[in-house]
Amino acid sequence: MIVPVNYALDGTAIVFRSEVGTKLDAAERGHAVAFEIDDHDPAARTGWSVVATGVAERVDDPGDVERLDARPVESWALTEASDTIWVRLRPDTITGRRVAPPS
DSSP, X not given: OOOOXXXXXXXXXXXXXXXXXXXXXXXXXXXXXXXXXXXEETTTXXXXXXXXXXXXXXXXXXXXXXXXXXXXXXXXXXXXXXXXXXXXEEEEEEEEEEEOOXX
């Protein structure tokens, strides 16, 4: 399953908010997850893609939650940040590639 998230970096970890549901279920069950971010420059006909994989976890430590709550990460789909739970991905692997037109 692929779902969009708004995210932030927390040291070497990727963090995002989630409501109860699929993303949080995966984190609480210790399932492997993949996180992908892409960007492109249409004028230059270039782009890049990075994929981080690892096991996601629910952030329960009150100090971590308070620190993360200060981050400007808001979900477009959620109405109240207080109804969300932080999820953290500490990547085991990170791969990427740059795409450019032939020279």
